[in-house]
Amino acid sequence: xxxxxxxxxxxxxxxxxxxxxxxxxxxxxxxxxxxxxxxxxxxxxxxxxxxxxxxxxxxxxxxxxxxxxxxxxxxxxxxxxxxxxxxxxxxxxxxxxxxxxxxxxxxxxxxxxxxxxxxxxxxxxxxxxxxxxxxxxxxxxxxxxxxxxxxxxxxxxxxxxxxxxxxxxxxxxxxxxxxxxxxxxxxxxxxx
Amino acid sequence: xxxxxxxxxxxxxxxxxxxxxxxxxxxxxxxxxxxxxxxxxxxxxxxxxxxxxxxxxxxxxxxxxxxxxxxxxxxxxxxxxxxxxxxxxxxxxxxxxxxxxxxxxxxxxxxxxxxxxxxxxxxxxxxxxxxxxxxxxxxxxxxxxxxxxxxxxxxxxxxxxxxxxxxxxxxxxxxxxxxxxxxxxxxxxxxxxxxxxxxxxxxxxxxxxxxxxxxxxxxxxxxxxxxxxxxxxxxxxxxxxxxxxxxxxxxxxxxxxxxxxxxxxxxxxxxxxxxxxxxxxxxxxxxxxxxxxxxxxxxxxxxxxxxxxxxxxxxxxxxxxxxxxxxxxxxxxxxxxxxxxxxxxxxxxx
Numbered sequence: 001x002x003x004x005x006x007x008x009x010x011x012x013x014x015x016x017x018x019x020x021x022x023x024x025x026x027x028x029x030x031x032x033x034x035x036x037x038x039x040x041x042x043x044x045x046x047x048x049x050x051x052x053x054x055x056x057x058x059x060x061x062x063x064x065x066x067x068x069x070x071x072x073x074x075x076x077x078x079x080x081x082x083x084x085x086x087x088x089x090x091x092x093x094x095x096x097x098x099x100x101x102x103x104x105x106x107x108x109x110x111x112x113x114x115x116x117x118x119x120x121x122x123x124x125x126x127x128x129x130x131x132x133x134x135x136x137x138x139x140x141x142x143x144x145x146x147x148x149x150x151x152x153x154x155x156x157x158x159x160x161x162x163x164x165x166x167x168x169x170x171x172x173x174x175x176x177x178x179x180x181x182x183x184x185x186x187x188x189x190x191x192x
Numbered sequence: 193x194x195x196x197x198x199x200x201x202x203x204x205x206x207x208x209x210x211x212x213x214x215x216x217x218x219x220x221x222x223x224x225x226x227x228x229x230x231x232x233x234x235x236x237x238x239x240x241x242x243x244x245x246x247x248x249x250x251x252x253x254x255x256x257x258x259x260x261x262x263x264x265x266x267x268x269x270x271x272x273x274x275x276x277x278x279x280x281x282x283x284x285x286x287x288x289x290x291x292x293x294x295x296x297x298x299x300x301x302x303x304x305x306x307x308x309x310x311x312x313x314x315x316x317x318x319x320x321x322x323x324x325x326x327x328x329x330x331x332x333x334x335x336x337x338x339x340x341x342x343x344x345x346x347x348x349x350x351x352x353x354x355x356x357x358x359x360x361x362x363x364x365x366x367x368x369x370x371x372x373x374x375x376x377x378x379x380x381x382x383x384x385x386x387x388x389x390x391x392x393x394x395x396x397x398x399x400x401x402x403x404x405x406x407x408x409x410x411x412x413x414x415x416x417x418x419x420x421x422x423x424x425x426x427x428x429x430x431x432x433x434x435x436x437x438x439x440x441x442x443x444x445x446x447x448x449x450x451x452x453x454x455x456x457x458x459x460x461x462x463x464x465x466x467x468x469x470x471x472x473x474x475x476x477x478x479x480x481x482x483x484x485x486x487x488x489x490x491x492x493x494x495x496x497x498x499x500x501x502x503x504x505x506x507x508x509x510x511x512x513x514x515x516x517x518x519x520x521x522x523x524x525x526x527x528x529x530x531x532x533x534x535x536x537x538x539x540x541x542x
Contacts (some may be wrong), residue, residue: 018262025258030247038245047254051261058262069235076242084207122319129327131243149208150241155323156208174202176239185240 006071013061018079025054027120028072032079034128039083039151049086053079084153134184145170201231204239421503434458437477440518440539442468451537453518460511462518464504469496469536471524479527480506481519481535488519493527515541 001009001023012020032053037046056078057064064074135143148154154162156170204208204217221227244416436458442449453465464480472478472495480491483503489508508515517540522533 018259020388021262022259025255029250029255031242031245033248033250034245035242037248046248047250050250051254051258054258055261059265066454070239072242073235073239075241080207093376121247121316124243125320126323126326127243128245128247129323131240133330135241135244140336146241149203149206150238154208155210156203156213157210159208168199170208171199171203174206174208175199175234178202178234181240182233182237 007066009065010061010071015060021058024057024071029054029074030121031072031124031128032075035076035079036083037081039153040086045086046083049079049082052082080150087153130185131181134181137184138177138180142173142180145173146177151173198227198230201224201227201234202238205231205234206241222513283402327469438539438541439517440464440520440537443534443536443538445534446470446536449536451520451539453506453539453541455512455541457513461510462506462508462512464494464502464506464518464520466494466496466502466504466520466537467500469500469502471498471500475525476522476533477525477527478502478520478536479523479533480504481531481532482508482512482515483517483519483538484515488531489515490528490531493523502522512541517541 001019002066004012004020004023006024006027009020009024013024029050034049036049036053037043040046040049053075059077064071068074069077135146138146145159148159148163149156156167158168159165159170197217200209200213200217204214209217217231221231435454437452437454440451440453446469448468449466450468451464453466454463456462466478469478477493477495479493482489482491491508492504492507493500494504506512506518512518517538519535519539520537521531521535524532
């Protein structure tokens with residue numbers, strides 16, 4: 001089951017295959033929880049978002065369309081939107097800085113189901129370090145725009161009003177940030 | 193407008209647009225393949241952002257809650273398929289058979305075995321150590337990049353310095369070339385001047401040669417005249433025993449003039465030698481006057497040279513001693529029968 005691709009697993013999940021679903025869950029649970037926690041800054045709220053995300057994957061598996069993007073994109077999109085909704089409703093607001101890689105905190109004891117699970121966890125950890133370093137190497141003004149919009153849920157208009165930055169500047173910084181991020185990671189051989 | 197919408201794609205994929213702006217972007221992308229490609233690229237970059245979050249291990253409670261929910265969703269289907277529980281017999285009840293474990297419980301039991309857990313933990317440790325090693329390698333590579341960047345900066349600084357020196361040298365070469373050109377021009381001018389001087393020298397040499405020829409000619413003429421004079425003097429039948437000379441001083445009209453009259457009574461000729469007399473124009477001549485009392489007879493005419501000197505042989509049909517004086521006057525060209533001009537020389541014969 002671990003050798004199946006995301007798309008193959010989703011095809012089984014559509015058929016209510018719990019084992020396939022669990023494989024997907026084990027594959028992405030840490031990343032989804034980490035993303036929700038980064039946005040919300042609250043463990044309990046983040047785990048609620050994680051549960052709701054995976055629930056929607058199970059419940060709306062049939063609506064997943066590979067033509068519209070990859071499973072991780074869909075999954076992370078659900079998790080982010082749920083998290084941002086909470087932030088915008090004012091329930092959980094926390095300005096979270098980028099974590100220090102030298103002092104990572106693992107909130108729960110890792111529970112690896114099998115060797116594939118361990119390998120996925122190690123790969124995820126390595127991927128996290130690569131992308132995180134690439135993000136920290138962006139110019140501060142570009143990194144801030146990404147942080148404000150993607151992780152804090154601010155709109156372009158809010159940023160323009162609060163930070164007194166013109167729309168055009170925001171557009172440019174966002175574009176430059178994404179271009180550079182992709183370029184740096186491609187140079188490192190990172191494959192999404 | 194299309195360009196402005198394409199400027200929004202990055203903010204769109206990050207989720208920073210309003211609903212109206214998102215609708216505008218989606219409408220544009222639907223009609224524009226180029227914009228659709230740009231959007232796809234932006235999505236690919238934005239898809240990396242979730243990985244910046246530190247991966248976290250969900251709690252067992254969270255997992256249990258999720259799968260309980262899933263099981264609950266799945267249970268109605270499972271309940272419809274479950275066989276009917278048979279009715280208990282009237283006889284002594286037997287110990288009920290243990291419930292068949294679910295797939296989940298089987299898996300949980302299997303994977304909770306110590307050996308599998310130990311192997312998993314060991315593998316996790318090894319992979320973690322491997323990730324640390326990779327992290328070190330990345331740091332080392334970053335240091336190498338920084339060093340290379342510093343070296344590149346140093347090389348660029350050296351290059352800039354050399355380029356600046358090259359510019360200075362080039363400017364200096366240009367200056368030297370200009371100076372060299374100036375010197376060449378001066379040399380050309382000097383060469384031209386030298387050529388002119390050489391030509392002038394040739395001309396002067398030619399003039400000197402011509403002058404030398406003229407001098408030679410004049411010397412020859414002088415020699416000839418001297419010879420002629422000697423011949424003339426040699427032909428003069430003067431009896432030296434009775435020859436005598438008288439001086440003719442210049443008059444008020446020519447006070448600088450003077451003459452010697454060498455008289456030979458025997459031949460009745462006299463040699464007039466004049467000096468200090470100005471040259472006369474072409475329409476006038478000097479004429480000898482033989483004076484006796486208030487009367488006079490005109491004799492030969494003569495001219496002087498540029499030095500004011502002249503020699504004349506005077507003849508008379510009468511004895512020269514019969515005259516009282518000898519004079520010289522200025523007369524028209526060809527002479528006069530009677531004196532018409534001023535007397536410039538006058539002296540007694542006796």
